[in-house]
Amino acid sequence: MTDAWERIQIILEKSLKSGIFQLWIKPLQGSFDPDAKILRLQAPNEFVASWVRERLQSMILEAGQDVLGVTPELEISAFRADEAASPLGSPEKAGASETRMHLPIQSNIQVVSRFRYSFQDFVVGPSNELAFVASRSFCREQVSSDQLFLCSSTGLGKTHLVQSMGNNLAGSSNKEALRVAYLTAEEFACQLIQAIKSKQVERFKARYRDQIDILMLEDIHFFQGKEKIQGEFLSTINSLQGQGKKVVLSSSFLPKELNDLDSNLVSRLCRGFMAVIDKPDLGTRQEILRQKASSLQISLPQEVSHLLAERIQTDIRQLESCLSNLVFKARMLKERITLEMALEVLKNYDLKEQNLDLEEIIRSVCRVFDLPREKVCSKSRKKQHVLARNLAFYLARKYTGHSLKDIGRRFNRRHSTVLKGVANVEKEVNTDTPLGRQLKDAASRVMPN
Numbered sequence: 415m416t417d418a419w420e421r422i423q424i425i426l427e428k429s430l431k432s433g434i435f436q437l438w439i440k441p442l443q444g445s446f447d448p449d450a451k452i453l454r455l456q457a458p459n460e461f462v463a464s465w466v467r468e469r470l471q472s473m474i475l476e477a478g479q480d481v482l483g484v485t486p487e488l489e490i491s492a493f494r495a496d497e498a499a500s501p502l503g504s505p506e507k508a509g510a511s512e513t514r515m516h517l518p519i520q521s522n523i524q525v526v527s528r529f530r531y532s533f534q535d536f537v538v539g540p541s542n543e544l545a546f547v548a549s550r551s552f553c554r555e556q557v558s559s560d561q562l563f564l565c566s567s568t569g570l571g572k573t574h575l576v577q578s579m580g581n582n583l584a585g586s587s588n589k590e591a592l593r594v595a596y597l598t599a600e601e602f603a604c605q606l607i608q609a610i611k612s613k614q615v616e617r618f619k620a621r622y623r624d625q626i627d628i629l630m631l632e633d634i635h636f637f638q639g640k641e642k643i644q645g646e647f648l649s650t651i652n653s654l655q656g657q658g659k660k661v662v663l664s665s666s667f668l669p670k671e672l673n674d675l676d677s678n679l680v681s682r683l684c685r686g687f688m689a690v691i692d693k694p695d696l697g698t699r700q701e702i703l704r705q706k707a708s709s710l711q712i713s714l715p716q717e718v719s720h721l722l723a724e725r726i727q728t729d730i731r732q733l734e735s736c737l738s739n740l741v742f743k744a745r746m747l748k749e750r751i752t753l754e755m756a757l758e759v760l761k762n763y764d765l766k767e768q769n770l771d772l773e774e775i776i777r778s779v780c781r782v783f784d785l786p787r788e789k790v791c792s793k794s795r796k797k798q799h800v801l802a803r804n805l806a807f808y809l810a811r812k813y814t815g816h817s818l819k820d821i822g823r824r825f826n827r828r829h830s831t832v833l834k835g836v837a838n839v840e841k842e843v844n845t846d847t848p849l850g851r852q853l854k855d856a857a858s859r860v861m862p863n
């Protein structure tokens with residue numbers, strides 16, 4: 415019988431454009447573990463693995479469901495360079511440390527996305543050095559602080575550092591592997607609500623207080639305005655730290671900006687070490703490009719690397735995406751990467767950089783959404799008005815030096831409303847939902863090149 419991965423590939427070949435199939439699916443090696451219901455895919459390098467995770471994961475899961483009759487869990491990992499070179503050719507999965515971890519609750523999403531990053535592939539520069547050093551030292555046993563709080567705007571490396579810590583802590587080979595729980599604040603909240611509904615709160619508490627050694631929680635700004643959940647979260651970190659356990663938190667906003675958070679919790683968040691990641695300088699952006707290009711086994715002409723790093727300044731996720739699209743285009747056309755090709759690809763990106771004028775953003779949002787200013791700056795809850803307003807909040811946060819309070823004042827809204835709007839747009843854009851694509855498209859029209 416043909417093996418499961420081969421049959422899944424046949425479905426994918428039919429549903430994907432041939433170029434995409436050849437470039438991203440063909441190089442994957444797959445195996446299905448029928449007992450654990452896990453589909454394991456290995457990519458030739460981390461770049462391909464992460465491209466597939468971000469863009470093709472749901473299609474692979476759907477095809478898996480068709481072939482296997484159940485939706486498998488999906489693990490996508492890359493061969494490690496040293497293992498890929500092994501003459502035995504049977505590399506251990508890069509994600510092996512994931513399986514050594516005891517994640518208290520496993521869902522598809524958790525297994526797929528856990529710990530794909532490591533310290534080795536984090537490029538250090540003046541903007542992130544403190545966060546990098548703090549994250550590394552946090553993994554040492556004798557470190558004094560039991561809490562690390564990482565903060566930056568979107569796409570600047572928080573998750574990369576948190577997952578690097580996860581890899582390091584869960585994978586320590588000279589001692590018992592630590593039990594690391596890694597999840598987003600939203601997942602924590604959903605699990606708590608489920609536990610309340612099914613009267614399993616004691617189990618939930620035991621899971622996050624007694625059955626783990628380290629709690630890693632991302633995007634804690636999600637707790638804003640959710641009092642009951644904040645209470646449980648505060649008790650959880652108090653309990654963990656009371657037992658000498660550690661907590662790592664990430665957020666797009668500083669604790670002092672989180673107005674709708676209980677003051678005890680804010681003060682608790684400020685107690686540990688706080689590290690902010692700023693926008694990377696040109697040298698760091700170029701080095702990131704060099705590293706990503708080398709993981710793709712391509713050499714990027716100097717002038718192209720300079721052009722991309724010059725034009726995309728505020729979000730490394732965009733820089734990576736631009737590079738992968740460029741490589742994809744060159745491979746499809748079977749041409750060399752040139753400056754002209756790079757300029758063409760750059761047209762799809764949002765290139766205006768910081769220090770834009772807030773008024774200019776509002777005017778452009780009104781133009782793109784074809785709405786009068788009174789609607790965008792009003793309290794109207796009509797879907798289109800909310801979308802336009804949230805996009806304006808997001809762009810203002812990203813491209814102006816204004817605080818949430820300042821932005822709120824201009825729209826006659828509370829700063830927590832601005833924060834919520836920014837977080838909503840970030841979430842949609844980063845997870846590439848249809849609404850996210852619509853917003854990205856609108857953003858690129860608001861900020862023409």
Ligand SMILES: Nc1ncnc2c1ncn2[C@@H]1O[C@H](COP(=O)(O)OP(=O)(O)OP(=O)(O)O)[C@@H](O)[C@H]1O
Pocket residue numbers: 531535536537538542566567568569570571572573574575666702730731734840844
């Ligand atoms: N210093 C760096 N070196 C190498 N890659 C980086 C660096 N900083 C960020 N990246 C890459 O940029 C992408 C986005 O980073 P990451 O997801 O960690 O951002 P984030 O701050 O968590 O964003 P968000 O707030 O949207 O979740 C990732 O692919 C990551 O590997």
